[in-house]
Structure formats: C-alpha cells, structure tokens
Amino acid sequence: MALIEKNGEIREASCKEELTAMRESVEILGGKWKLHIMRYLANRPCEKNSFKKMQREIDGISAKMLSKELKDLEVNLLVTRTLLETKPVTVEYQITEYGRGVLPLTETLVSWGLKHRSKIRED
C-alpha cells in the first residue's frame, strides 16, 4: 500500500489517488527519450556531459528532442543544467541526487523487458 502526505497528515492513498499518481509518473517519465537520458546521465555522474556529446552518444536523438526533454527533466528537478562561460559557451548536464530515484524504475523496466522477450519467444 502506498502512503500519501497531504495537508500535513500521512495516510493511505486511495485507489483513485494511486491511479492519478501513476498517470503523472507516466506523463513525466514517459515518451521515447526521458528514461534513456536518465540512464545515460546516471552512468556518467562525473563526466562533462555537454549537449553535443549527449547528442552524439544517445543513439538517434535530434537536437530538438534532446533540448526539449532536458528542459522537462530540469523542471522536474531530475537533472541540472550548468552553463559554462567558455568560448563558445558549453553546457553540462548532470543527474541530480533526487533524479537517481527513478533508477529503480528503469531497472524494473529493463528486467521486465528481458524476461518478457524470452517469455514471448518460448511459445
């Protein structure tokens, strides 16, 4: 059972609240790239993850999508954006400590996907 904190009190979330929470999670983390980006940054916590480098290394992502997704993730406090006053300017992205909270989710998805593939193949 999931717990919810509202107006200072902690209680059990209702079924409807759980559904809403799930939908919000999917909205925030769903789509083709968000979790991919999170994993990418999680695997490179100490490197200089410049925009250009990310675009080169994340399989087929376009600048437009990378820009948009990073902005969304930043709004949700999952990544940080650091502008460096080099010439020309560079920008570095890093996953936040809070952002690491999505890693259990990506792990669940990875292992489910692997199991599912063998399940589907076996019949």
Next chain:
Amino acid sequence: MALIEKNGEIREASCKEELTAMRESVEILGGKWKLHIMRYLANRPCEKNSFKKMQREIDGISAKMLSKELKDLEVNLLVTRTLLETKPVTVEYQITEYGRGVLPLTETLVSWGLKHRSKIRED
C-alpha cells in the same frame, strides 16, 4: 545488473541490450491506458470483468481504446479473453498469472508519483 538468456546461455546484459529491453517495455506497457487496465484487472481477479463493465468503470476510456488495448495486452499474454455464449454474447477479461509480473512496476510508478508530487510542491 540484469541477466539475459540467449541461445541457451545466461550472461549479463550489455548496456545496449538493457536499453533495448527498457524501450520494449515502454512500448508494450506505455501509453495512456495499458497500466491502468492492468491495475483494474489486478484488483478484480475473481469478478466478471465484462467489456461493458470495464468501459463503465475505467474513467474516460472509449470503446475503441479499450478494445485495442485489451487486444495488445492479450497478444503479450498479460490478460485472457473469454467469450461466453450468452445471448447476446459477453466477453470476460482477466489478468494472467504472468501479467501480475507488471504489478511491481505499477507500484513503483505509484509511489514515485506520490513522492514526486510532494517534492515538487515543497519548493
């Protein structure tokens, strides 16, 4: 670390294989309704989950989407479809034992969503 079974041998999945697995999971379970439906059926394992009843009880879903989503879920062995020769015919859906394997995922999403909401509100 996630394990993968391929050609009879078991080994650790490569980073790329993990990404592919994650993407497949999102493709199969993503979208607006799939996980919602799975939770609905998981909470009603013994009831007669007719198409009509589901459409009435799952918030704003249209017949088209419910039909399509259930078909997708059935192909992936996550739900079963039983045609009853009543007059007129009725159809019952149930979550499979295998399908219950997605419940840890929905729980993760629920609790992440609840935590995230309070996180975002607090600043």
Next chain:
DNA sequence: CTGGATCCCTTGTGATACTG
C-alpha cells in the same frame, strides 16, 4: 453486448536550416 470502421483532431517526433 462486443467491438470494428471511419473520420478527425491533437500530440509526438524527425529533418533541416538558422541564430546568438
């Protein structure tokens, strides 16, 4: 009752060219 067919609108995503 189930759910397919059709039409239509919105959103997501990609390609390319361009600016500070």
Next chain:
DNA sequence: CAGTATCACAAGGGATCCAG
C-alpha cells in the same frame, strides 16, 4: 556550441455510426 524555428509526418486518441 547550444539551442530555436519551421515544416512535415506518424502515432495517439476521441466521437460516432454500424454490424454480428
């Protein structure tokens, strides 16, 4: 280098009607 603007297209999803 880091993005934005624009165009174009595919996919997601809703409404309605209809057939078995």
